[in-house]
Amino acid sequence: MDAKNILETIKMIEEEHLDIRTITMGISLLDCIDSNIDLACQKIYQKITSKAKNLVKVGSDLEEELGIPIINKRISVTPISIIGAATKENDYLPFAKILDQAAKDVGVDFIGGFSTLVSKGYQKGDQILINSIPEALTQTEFVCSSVGVASSKSGINMDAVRDLGEIIKQTGQKSKLGCAKFVVFANAVEDNPFMAGAFHGVGEADVVLNVGVSGPGVVKRSLEKIGFAASLDLVAETVKQTAFKITRMGQLVGQMASQKLGVPFGIVDLSLAPTPAIGDSVAQILEEMGLEQVGTHGTTAALALLNDAVKKGGVMACNHVGGLSGAFIPVSEDAGMIEAVLSGSLNLEKLEAMTAICSVGLDMIAIPITTPAATISAIIADEMAIGVINQKTTAVRIIPAPGKVGDEVELGGLLGTAPIMKVNPRSSTTFIIRGGRIPAPLHSFKN
Amino acid sequence: MRAIITVVGKDKVGIVAQVTEKLAQNNLNIVDLSQTLMDDFFTMIILVEKDEEVDFRKLQEELTVTGQNLGLTIRIQNEEIFSAMHKI
Structure with missing residues (x-):
């Protein structure tokens, strides 16, 4: 191996801030759906904490082994509006809280997926999720939220755009950091590892990195x-x-x-x-x-x-x-x-x-x-x-x-x-x- | 498992001896070793090999101590990071 190449790599890491910004584990929560929200939350907690148990450790071991910083270890989950729709609840704050707890317990930096995709219209869970956003982002530390309101195939849902103006304003009034953890998307992607917009799309495998x-x-x-x-x-x-x-x-x-x-x-x-x-x-x-x-x-x-x-x-x-x-x-x-x-x-x-x-x-x-x-x-x-x-x-x-x-x-x-x-x-x-x-x-x- | 050890700092007596002794203690076989002066800094690159898994965290800690005693920076990294970046 050429010494010049070796030293170039080291210089990039040490002096030029080369890093891996994030490894993000996507976890499907579709098998956690339950009409009873308490049971759904239990299943969600169990699934996340078992699948992502070693994520942070593996990340920091790799940092040592390769000598390159991995700045964030994160989790993304299935849009919660889909999980929530099966319940009779009018508020999805309990989901946000259980995601926050799971993130804290496995030691990740963020968990994304308090999300919904509404580019063509609302199903029952969508509206409830959107209305839960200000409290969810105020009362949790690690949870990130996103809403897909538009796509090239279906246009722009202007009802959702109108509602989200209010939601963002409310969130800003309640919390200093809340809005930094919330994104509105056109053409949202299902495999994004970056926050605040990461969620695990329904077209994805059960767990993916x-x-x-x-x-x-x-x-x-x-x-x-x-x-x-x-x-x-x-x-x-x-x-x-x-x-x-x-x-x-x-x-x-x-x-x-x-x-x-x-x-x-x-x-x-x-x-x-x-x-x-x-x-x-x-x-x-x-x-x-x-x-x-x-x-x-x-x-x-x-x-x-x-x-x-x-x-x-x-x-x-x-x-x-x-x-x-x-x-x-x-x-x-x-x-x-x-x-x-x-x-x-x-x-x-x-x-x-x-x-x-x-x-x-x-x-x-x-x-x-x-x-x-x-x-x-x-x-x-x-x-x-x-x-x-x-x-x-x-x-x-x-x-x-x-x-x-x-x-x-x-x-x-x-x-x-x-x-x-x-x-x-x-x-x-x-x-x-x-x-x-x-x-x-x-x-x-x-x- | 192959790893690359880089030693950078001011040249002085005993660098090679002390570093290679540490490697021997950890049962790391030296496959290749080169040294040069780059921008007035002593730069040594050692390619090592070991049959079993290498505990990078522990080795890095030990090498950091050796480096501090000699006034040098010593790093150990899996060889893969360099070949991934520079070889297709």
């Missing part, structure tokens, strides 16, 4: 090496090569973890996920390409190049690709994004444009708590439309927070610090209260 990689720092460093004079062809090629190396780590960790756990290996999610740490920023990759600050003209083009090159490099590096796969642009979790918002270079409108060409959407954005619920719904509707028309996954994770525009909301840890952003003060209320469904788009005559 998915991996999410990271590594914005490594990509930035590789672009520093080629310098400002290199053409964009070389930039794309360099990103591809780097993404390949990063993704190989995900493939290896996934393979070894699934073998040790005796669980099938699902997918690698090829995402560049930033953290608030200096040098681990997607924004700074775009700036390394030659933008003075992220948000300026050219940002969307630079991000499109990055996002596409990451996928091209990553696809060959692993057996199965899935999840969200692309560059994440969460504001609060990315030091470069935060700076750009504070300096006025980056606003909500530019972020929306950026989400049209990368995963995953308007992510970790704080807005004033005084923002009307209908405006939150309208922000969601815009983002869902981008996903539905472009046949891609998009999402909204938005945090109504006390304070004025420009204030910073400290969320802590990997969630970072969110500057409160300005929203358009004109009303969207009449559009939102109409409700109904925006029809699915035409899938031909693409111009």
